[in-house]
Amino acid sequence: MKYGLWLLLVLWPMARLANEAGLAELLGRIRYNGSAEFSYQETRKLELSSSPWNGRGMMLSGVDGSLIKLQLQPMRVIMVSTEQRMYYWDPEQQQRHSALIAQAGAAGEEITLFRSIIQGHTERLQSTYNFTHQVHGKAWTLRMTPKPGLNDESAPTIEISGNEDDSKQQVLIRQADGESTEYLMVKTAEGPEVEKSIRRLLLEAIGD
Amino acid sequence: MSFVWRKRWFLLLFPLLLAASVWQIRVESDLNVFFTATDNEDSRLLSGLLKSGELSRRYLLVVENANGSNPGNEAVHDASSLSASAAMDAFSAKLVVKLAQIEGVENVWAANEPPREWIDAIRTYAPYYARLFSLNPRQDGSALFDPDKLGSRAEGLKQALLSPQGGFVKAIAKQDSLLLSLNGFKDMQNQFQRQANLNSGGGALILQSRPAALDSDAHLRLQAAIRASFDSLNQSAGEKFRLSMAGVPVFSVAAQTEISRDVTLVSVASSVAVTLVFLLLFRSFSALHWVMMVQAASFVLGTLATALVFGYVHSLTLALGASLIGICTDYPIHVMVHCAKHRHPPLDAVRLLWPSLAMGGLTTIIGYAALGLTGFPGFEQIAVFALFSIFASLALTRWVLPALLAKSTLHSAHLPGIAAWAGFCGRHRRGLLSLFATGVILAFFTLPQLRWMDDMQKLAMDMDQLKQQDEAVRSHFSSIEPGRFVLVQADDIETALRRSEAVERRLIMLKQTGILSEYHGLFPWLVSQDLQAENAKVYAQALTPQFQEAWRAGLVKADLSLDKLGRLPPPIAEPLRPETVLASPVRHILSGQIIEGQNGAVLAIWLGEHDPVKLAEGLAGLEGTRYFSQKDQLDQLAGQYRDRSLLMLAIGIAVMGLFILLQQRNIRKVVLTLLPSVASVLFIFAIWSLMGEEVSFLHVIGLLLSVSLCVDYGIFFMDNRGENSDVTYHGIAASTLTTLASFGALGLGKTPTLPILALSVSLGVTLGFLLCPLLIQKPTR
Numbered sequence: 001m002k003y004g005l006w007l008l009l010v011l012w013p014m015a016r017l018a019n020e021a022g023l024a025e026l027l028g029r030i031r032y033n034g035s036a037e038f039s040y041q042e043t044r045k046l047e048l049s050s051s052p053w054n055g056r057g058m059m060l061s062g063v064d065g066s067l068i069k070l071q072l073q074p075m076r077v078i079m080v081s082t083e084q085r086m087y088y089w090d091p092e093q094q095q096r097h098s099a100l101i102a103q104a105g106a107a108g109e110e111i112t113l114f115r116s117i118i119q120g121h122t123e124r125l126q127s128t129y130n131f132t133h134q135v136h137g138k139a140w141t142l143r144m145t146p147k148p149g150l151n152d153e154s155a156p157t158i159e160i161s162g163n164e165d166d167s168k169q170q171v172l173i174r175q176a177d178g179e180s181t182e183y184l185m186v187k188t189a190e191g192p193e194v195e196k197s198i199r200r201l202l203l204e205a206i207g208d
Numbered sequence: 209m210s211f212v213w214r215k216r217w218f219l220l221l222f223p224l225l226l227a228a229s230v231w232q233i234r235v236e237s238d239l240n241v242f243f244t245a246t247d248n249e250d251s252r253l254l255s256g257l258l259k260s261g262e263l264s265r266r267y268l269l270v271v272e273n274a275n276g277s278n279p280g281n282e283a284v285h286d287a288s289s290l291s292a293s294a295a296m297d298a299f300s301a302k303l304v305v306k307l308a309q310i311e312g313v314e315n316v317w318a319a320n321e322p323p324r325e326w327i328d329a330i331r332t333y334a335p336y337y338a339r340l341f342s343l344n345p346r347q348d349g350s351a352l353f354d355p356d357k358l359g360s361r362a363e364g365l366k367q368a369l370l371s372p373q374g375g376f377v378k379a380i381a382k383q384d385s386l387l388l389s390l391n392g393f394k395d396m397q398n399q400f401q402r403q404a405n406l407n408s409g410g411g412a413l414i415l416q417s418r419p420a421a422l423d424s425d426a427h428l429r430l431q432a433a434i435r436a437s438f439d440s441l442n443q444s445a446g447e448k449f450r451l452s453m454a455g456v457p458v459f460s461v462a463a464q465t466e467i468s469r470d471v472t473l474v475s476v477a478s479s480v481a482v483t484l485v486f487l488l489l490f491r492s493f494s495a496l497h498w499v500m501m502v503q504a505a506s507f508v509l510g511t512l513a514t515a516l517v518f519g520y521v522h523s524l525t526l527a528l529g530a531s532l533i534g535i536c537t538d539y540p541i542h543v544m545v546h547c548a549k550h551r552h553p554p555l556d557a558v559r560l561l562w563p564s565l566a567m568g569g570l571t572t573i574i575g576y577a578a579l580g581l582t583g584f585p586g587f588e589q590i591a592v593f594a595l596f597s598i599f600a601s602l603a604l605t606r607w608v609l610p611a612l613l614a615k616s617t618l619h620s621a622h623l624p625g626i627a628a629w630a631g632f633c634g635r636h637r638r639g640l641l642s643l644f645a646t647g648v649i650l651a652f653f654t655l656p657q658l659r660w661m662d663d664m665q666k667l668a669m670d671m672d673q674l675k676q677q678d679e680a681v682r683s684h685f686s687s688i689e690p691g692r693f694v695l696v697q698a699d700d701i702e703t704a705l706r707r708s709e710a711v712e713r714r715l716i717m718l719k720q721t722g723i724l725s726e727y728h729g730l731f732p733w734l735v736s737q738d739l740q741a742e743n744a745k746v747y748a749q750a751l752t753p754q755f756q757e758a759w760r761a762g763l764v765k766a767d768l769s770l771d772k773l774g775r776l777p778p779p780i781a782e783p784l785r786p787e788t789v790l791a792s793p794v795r796h797i798l799s800g801q802i803i804e805g806q807n808g809a810v811l812a813i814w815l816g817e818h819d820p821v822k823l824a825e826g827l828a829g830l831e832g833t834r835y836f837s838q839k840d841q842l843d844q845l846a847g848q849y850r851d852r853s854l855l856m857l858a859i860g861i862a863v864m865g866l867f868i869l870l871q872q873r874n875i876r877k878v879v880l881t882l883l884p885s886v887a888s889v890l891f892i893f894a895i896w897s898l899m900g901e902e903v904s905f906l907h908v909i910g911l912l913l914s915v916s917l918c919v920d921y922g923i924f925f926m927d928n929r930g931e932n933s934d935v936t937y938h939g940i941a942a943s944t945l946t947t948l949a950s951f952g953a954l955g956l957g958k959t960p961t962l963p964i965l966a967l968s969v970s971l972g973v974t975l976g977f978l979l980c981p982l983l984i985q986k987p988t989r
Contacts, residue, residue, distance in 0.1 A: 046369055048381060050769045053370065064294075079372065084297035088372055093364060097373070098404065100318050102301040 035194035036061050041184045042071075047177060059185070062198045070201055078205045087205040096207055128155070138164045211611035218608050222501065225508045233511060236520040264421035267455040268319075269434070270684045271300055271411040274450045296411050299445055304413060306437045312418050312430045315796075319412040319685055320404040322396065327376065329794050330393055333732065337384035338747040338779035339740035340732040341391045343712055346746060352391065353750030355758035361386065362762030365773075385773040386759070388747070392732030399726055403685065411449075412684040417457060424464030427457040454681035462674055463959075470957035471527040477956055481949035482537055489942050490544060491619045498612040499540045502604045506536050510597030517592050525589045528954070528965070529597065535572060535917060535950070536601035538943035539565050540609055542924065545939035548618040549932070555610035562606060564927040567871055568920035569602040571864040575916020578860035579909055582853045587909065626941045627934050633981040640982050648887065651894035658893060660850060661902035662843055667960050688728060692820065694813040694827060695836045701786050704809040705736035707832045711813055718818075718826045726816035730801055733794055737783050744779035751776055812836075846905060853908035860912055861886060864919050872926070881926045883983045885918030888975030892968070906964040913965070914972020917947055921973075925980045937981060944977040 042055045057072040064083065071077040080087040081101070088097040129144045140162060146155035159172040167187040174180045209217075273292065300318060307316045317323040333340065342348040351357075365387065368377040380387060403412075415434070419426035431453065438451045486496050510529060514521050542565065546557040558565075573595055580591025633640060661667070694711055698704035712729040719726065731739075760774045789795070790802070803810040815823070824835040861882060869878045889911050896903055921940045928936045948970055955966035 044370070046374075046378075048369060048378060048769050048772050049366070049767055050764075051767050053366075053767065055370075077367075077371075082294055082297070084294065084301050086372055090367060090371070093367055095367075095371075097371075099321055099372075100297065100301055100304075102304060 035063055035190055035192070035198070036187055037189040037194045037197065038185045039188050040186075043182045045178075045180045047179055058188075060194055060198050060201070062195060066198060066202070068198055068201050068205075078201055080202055080205045082202070087202070089205040089207070096205075098206070211614050214608055214611035218501075218505070218604075218612070222505050222508075225505065225512065229508050229512050229515070233515045234520045235526070236522045264456040265314075265417045265419070267415040267417060267434070267453055267457060268681050268685055269413040269415055270452045270454075270681050271296065271303065271413070271438075271449050272452070274448055295445075295448070299441065299449055300411050300413060302441055303438060306441060307413075307415060307434060310430065310433045310437065312426060312433070314416040314418045316413060316415040319414050320400060322400055325793055326396075326797060329733075329792070329797060330390070331376065331379055332792060332794075333389045333392075333784075334380045334383040335780055336740075336784045337386070337389035339743050339783060340735045341388035341743055341747070343392075343709060343716075343731050343739070345739075345743045348391075349746040349750060352388070353747075353755060355755050358755075358758045358762040359765055360762075362759070362766040362768060366766040366768055381773065385776065389732075399728075402726065414685075419457075421456045422460045424461050427461045428464070431458070431461060452677060452681045454678040458678070459671065459674060462671060466958050467524060467527075470959050470962060471523050473956050474527050474953050474962065478950045478953035481953055482946050485942075485945045485949045486537070486541075489541070489623075489945070490548065492616055494616040495544060495613060495618055498609070498616065499537065499544075502540060502609055502612070503536055503601065505604060506597045506601035509600040510593045510595075513596035514589055514593045518589055521593075522586060522589055524586055525593050527957075527962075528590050529593045535947060536597060537946045537950075538920065539569065539601055539605040541942045541946060542939040543605060543609065544613070544618055545942055546935060547613070549935040549938065553610070554613040558606055558610050563871070564924050565602060565605065567868065567923050567927075569598050570867055571919040571923065572916045573598050574863050574867070575860050575913055575919075578856040578863075578912055578916075582849060582856050582905065582909060582912075584849050584905070584909075623938060623941050623945075626938055629978070630934065630937050630981040637982065644887070644979075644982065647894075648890065651890045654894045654897040657897045659897075659900060659902050660847075661904040662847060666902065667846070667904060667906065667964075688726075688814045688816055692818075692835070692837045693815055694727075695834055696811040696813065697808060697832045697834075699808040701809040702736055702738075704811050704832070705730065705734055705786070706738055707830065708811045708813060709736055709739055710830055711827065711833050714827060714830065715813070718823060723822045723826060724815060724818040728801070728814040730798060730811060730813070733798055734786055734789055735784065737785075740783045747779055751778065849905035850903075850908060853905040853912065857889070857908055857912045857915065861915055864916070868919075868923065877926055880984050881922035882919060884922050884976045884979035885915045885972070887979055887983065888918060888972050889915060891975055892971050895971075904964065906961055907968050910965045910968020911972055914969045914976065917969070917973050918976030921976055921980050922984060925984045933981075940977060940980065944973055947973050 038059045038061075040057060040059050042057075044053045044055075046053065055071050055073060058070045060068040060070070062068075066080065066082045068081075069079040071079070075090075075092050077091075078087070078089045084101055086097075086099050086101060088095065090096075128147055128150060130147055131142070131144055133140065133142045135141075142160045144158040146157070154176050156176065157174045159174075160169060161172075162169045169185050171183045171185065172180065173182075273296070304316050304318060307313055315323055315325070341352065365377070365381060365385070368374070368387075369381070371377070377387070380389060384390075417427070417430055419430065421427075434453070435451065438449075442449050442451075483496065483500070486499065487493070490496070507529065511521055511526070514525060542561055543554060543557045546552055546561060547554050550557070552560070576591045576594035576598070579594075580588045694715075696704055696708040696711055698707055708730055712727070712731055715724060715727045715729070718724045735743075756776055759776060760770055763770055763773055790798070801812045801814070803812060820835065820837065827833055827835060865878050865882055868881050869875065872878060872881070892911060893903075895901075896907070901907075921944070924936055924940055925933070951966050951969040951973075953966075954962040955970075957963060957966075
C-alpha cells in the first residue's frame, strides 16, 4: 500500500507530462517540486482478503520530498515517509512504528527508487523499467514494466492514466503476486498551507 | 679452539642468528594471550569471551551534532529540530552503508531497529507457530486462545496486512494465521522500542566486527577505517557531526598503544641506562661493544627459543625481556671487575669465577622457572625466554667473552662508598646484627597487617578519559552489560535449553520486581523439545470446534479469506531442532550466547542493568545455573595468582637452597647465602604493611625475581673466589647497579605491571646488596 502511495505521488506529474511530450522528453522532465494535497480513494485487492478493501483520505507531498498518507476511512491512520524514515500511527489499535528506509528491506529499496524519480535520476529508472505510453484522443496511459531478467522478481507493474483534466489521475499498481492497489486522486490544494499540515501530521505520527 | 677462531665463529654466527630471528619470529600483541590463563573451564570461558565473544567484538557508535545538541534530547516541536533529526537520520543511514563496506565489519545497524537479517529469520519460524508461541504456554494460553478475542485479532490481522509491514505479515499469516509465532518475539520488539525511546533522535549505531576483541592490530586498522568513513561523510555534510565510539575493542586498542609505547621506552631506557653504568664503571668502549654483542646474542637466542617453544613471541615478553639485559650483564661484569682489579687476563678471571657464575645463573633460572609456574600465562613465556637468555649469556661469557676481550683495556671499576659500607658493617657488626634481629622480629609482627589487592582492576591501566567516553556513549543505548551474564551449563543442548528456559521464567519475575531492566535469552530462537511439546499440547487443546468457528466468524467479519486463513491445522509433527536452527542464519544472532564448552553445552543469557546480589539470589536453586561476573572471575584469578606466587616464592627459595647445598655441602653457608635475599623480602613486606600498600601477585613475583638475583650476590660474596672481598663486593655493586638500571627502566612504563615489578625488584636487590656484608661475615680464604 505504501509502495503504491509513493508511486502515485511520484508518477502523478510524470503522467501529466507524458500526455504533452514524447517519452524521452517526459523522462527528462520528470521532477516534482512544491507542496500539494490530494484527496484519494483507494481500492486494494489482497491475496488474503475475501473482498476488495476500500479506503479514502488525503495525501500530502512536501517540498523536501516527504509524503504523508492520511487515511480517514474506514479508520484514521497516518503513514509518513521522509527522506530517511517511515512512520506509522494507528490511533485505534495504538500501533506506532518507525523504521529507517535503509533498514526496511525491499520496501525501503523501492522507496529509494521512487525518490530517485522525484530527484530526477531517470538513469536509474531506465535501467530497471521499460516505459511505454499510449494516447487515445484526450485519454492517455503511461505504463512502466520491470525489465525482464532483473533479480527483483517482486517489482510491480505501474499504470498511470488520465485525460485533459490534470487535477484528476488514476494509478494502478499490480504486484507480482497478483495483489493490486488502485488510486483515484484529485488535487485539492497546494502551497505553504500544505507544508503546515505536513508538519502537524508528521509530529502526530512521531508521537510528539 | 683458539681465541681467533672463537671470535670468528661468534662474528659469523651472530648475524646469522639475527637474520634467523627476523625471518622466523612472529610477534604477538594480543593481550588476552598474555594476561588470561586457560587452565580451568572458567578461565577458558573468560578468555574465549574476551577474545571472540559477540559482545566483546561489538562497537557502540554515536553520531551527534558537532555543536553538542542532540535531536534525541529535545522535544521535536519545531521545524528546525525536525530538520536536525532528519539530517541526523540521513547522515546515519549513509554512514551505515559506508561502514558495512569496510573489511572487518560483520554487520552494522541502527540501534533503534533490529537488523534486517533478524526480521528475515523471524519469518522462518512461522511453520513452528504452535510449538514456540510462549515461554509459559499454560499461563498465556487462556488469553491467547480466548474465543471472545478472536474477532479483534482477525481485525488486527487485517490492519497488519494493510500496514507498511503487510508483506512481512502476509508471508507469516499464510502459514500461521493466528500470528502465534510473532507472540514469542514480542519481547524483542519491546527491547527495540525501549532503545528507540532512549535514543529518539537516532545516531546510535551498533557495529559488529569480525576480528577478536583483543586483536589490537586489526582493531586499530578497523577504527581508523571507521573514522575515515565518518570523516569523509562528515566533510560532505559540512562538518556538522561528531562521532564517539565505545566497546571492548576501543579499550584494547588504547591498551595496546600504551603497551607499545612502554615496550619502546623500557627497551631504550634500559639499554641506555645499562650502557651508561657500564661506561661509568669500565670506561672502555671496546669492552662495551663486545659485552653488548654478547648480550644481544643472548637476547636473540632467547627470542628464537621462545618462538620455537610457543610459536610466537609476545611484545610484552620482549619488553620485560629487555630488563634481562641488566641481569645477563652481571656475568661479564663480575669477570671484568676481577680483570680490572687483579690485572688478570679475562680467561683466568672466567675460570676462577666460573663456579660462582654457574651457580648464580642457575639460581636466577630457578627464580624465573618459579615465575613461570605462578600460572600467569605471560610469565610462562618470560620464564622460557629468561632460561635460554641466561644460559646463552653464561655460555658466551665462559667461552667467547675472553676471546673478545683479549685486546681490550679495562680500567679499575672503583665505586665510592662500597668499601666504606663493607668496613662499617665489619666494625659495627654486633650492633648492626642486634638492630637487624630487632628489625626481623618487628617485621614479623607487621605482617598480619599486610593488605592484599583483591581487585584486579587496580592493575589495569588508568583510562579515565576513555571510561568517561564509554559511559557517555552507553547512555544512548539500552544497556546490556558485556561483563556480567547468567551461565547455564548441561551435558547436552536439550537439558541446557530446558534450564535456560527456567532461568528466563525467573528473570521475567525479577524484571517485574525491578531487579533487572532487561535480558537477552535464547527463547524463542532456540526452544527445548519439552517446551515445544508443551506449547503444542496447549495449542491442540485450545483447538476446539467452537474455537475454530469463532476464528472463522472473526475472519468473515474482517473480510478476510476463509479459504486461506480459516483452517487452523494441528501442530507440525516434527519439532524445530537446534541443529536446524544453528545451520540457518540464526546462528549469527545467537553466536555470542552458545559457548563451546569441553563438558557439554554452555548457554549465556545477557543481562541489562541489574542488582548483582539480588539477581544471584533470585537464581538460587536453579540447576546448572550461575551468575557469571567477569570482574569477579578476574578478581578470583588475581587471588589464585597471588597464592601461587607466594607458594612459588617459597619453593623457589627452597630449590635455590638445595642447589647451593649441593655445591657448598655446608648448611650454615647455605643459610648465610640465602639470608640477605630472604631478609630483604621480609623487610619489604613489612614496609608495605606499614605503608598500607595493597600487595598484588605482581609484587610477590617482583620479590621472587629479586630473590633469584640477590642469591647471586650471596653466592659471590660467600665464594669470594678472587680472595679479595673488596673486589668481590665491587663486582656485586656493579651488577646491582646494572640490575637497578635495567629494572628501574620498567618504572617508566604506564602499564601498572611494569612499575610494580620495577619497585619490587629494585627494593629487593638494593636491600639484599646492603645486607650482604653485614650478614655474611667477611670471608677469609
